[in-house]
Amino acid sequence: MRAIRYHQVGGPEVLRLEEVPEPVAGPGEVRIRVHAAGVNFADTERRRGLYDAAVPLPRILGSEAAGVVESVGPGVDTAWLGRRVVALATRSYAELTTAPEKELLVLPERVSFEEGAGLLVQGLTAWHLIHTMGRLSVGQSVLIHAAAGGVGLMAVQLAKAVGAKVLGTVSTREKARLARELGADEVILYEEGDVAERVRTLTEGRGVDLVLDSVGANTWQSSLDSLAVFGHLVSYGSASGAPPPVELESLYEKSLKVSAYWLRTYHPPELQRHAREALRAELAEGRLQVRTGLVVDLAEAAEAHRQLEGRGTVGKVVLRMP
Template identity: 85%
Template sequence: MKAIRYHQVGGPEVLRLEEVPEPVAGPGEVRIRVRAAGVNFADTERRRGLYDSKVPLPRILGSEAAGVVESVGAGVDASWVGRRVVALAKQSYAELVTAPEQELLALPERVSFEEAAGLLVQGLTAWHLVHTVGRVTERQSVLIHAAAGGVGLLAIQLAKAAGARVLGTVSTEAKARLARELGADEVLLYGEGDVAEQVRALTGGQGVELVLDSVGASTWKSSLEALAPFGHLVSYGSASGAPPPVDVEALYEKSLKVSAYWLHTRHPPALQRQARETLGRELAEGRLQVRAGLVLDLAEAAEAHRQLEGRGTAGKVVLRVP
């Protein structure tokens, strides 16, 4: 089969389309003929050797795939064969991938493979940020950095559905329009004034109860300053570099809380199943939108990485597999 691999860490140019052996579904697994694979910022960090760097090379990137079940391993219900699915699946920048049966989510015909490929990694991240970690409730105010990214757009919709007032930050007016279209109440542009001051002005001087921050170094100070007393800052990425060490003394004045979220932490199976099924149902019924801001063919994976790292994308980045 064809897959995207890299043999050494480096820039997007290290990604190569190569012929590699086909995977075989083991016990409890299915093999999926991939039609679309999600691209995430963490993939660019892996490629650069900044994250998850102990995996031996050469390596196939990717962690989510949408497609059609082609075969099943021992102990798996054969009725999966031929069904449209999406799954958390390693090495998904490829024509074929294997995934555990329990990770499968069946797709109705109305959901495209490109939409589905943007649902699980970023959707589950957004769902747990809003519900498991942030515990968003009605009448709360939430600030979402990188609000026009894949996680950001989903978090906007989930927080609004929970009854919150949502503020977002973005880098361009085009991204601001997209964030507003999907429900953000107020959108701030980086570089156009002090973010924390603007947030306080928009909240009657109070600040927000929750900040969701995937940017890291460049937003950390404003994230803390934008919080209301007893507010909560959740870090779930470091696109601009690692945030500074937490200064506990600086938290006392407003009794703030700082935490982190990672999708690969071991989650209670029932909670993860609830999140996955809820996301699938909301997408199928039209209450949740996945915006694929950039869709390229598998062979163009390097360009997808360039666009993502250059902040030239809004919404989900997807590789289409012919």
């Protein structure tokens, strides 16, 4: 089969399209004929050696796939054969991949493989940011940085569904338009003045109850300054570099809370099943949209990485199998 591998860490140019052996479904697993694979910012960090650096090379990238179950391993219900699914699946930048049966989610017929490839990593991240970590409720307010990105757009929709006031930050007017289209009440452009000051203006001086920050160094202080009394800042990435250490003394005045979220943390199985089914139901009923931005063929994985790192994309970046 064909797959994207890298033999050394570095820039996008290290990604190679190669012929590799086909995977075999082990006990409790299925083999998926991949139609589309999601591209995430974490993939670029792995490629650069900043994340999961201990994994031996060469390595096939990828962590989510949408496709059709082609075969099942020992102990797996054969009813899965031929079903359209989406799954958290390592090594998904490939024509075939394997995934545990417990990670499978049936893909609604009305949802394309490209859309499905953007559901789980970013959708689950957004769901847990809003519900598990942020515990956002009706009448509260949230500031979502990078609101036109894959996680950002999901978080905007989920926060709006809760009944919260949604503020977002973006880098361009086109991204602002998209964030508003999917539910953001107000969108702030990074380059047009002080973000925290704008947040206070939009909240009549109160600030927001929750800030979701995947940017890191460049937004950290404005995130803290945007919080209301008893506000909560959740960090889930550091695209612009690691944020500075938290000064505990600076949190006392407004009794602020700072935390972090990572999808790869162990989640109780019941919680994760509930989150997956909630996302699938929202998608099937049309209440949640996966907006694909850049969709390119598998062979163009390096270009997908370049555009993602250059902040030239909106929504989900997807590799399709031609």
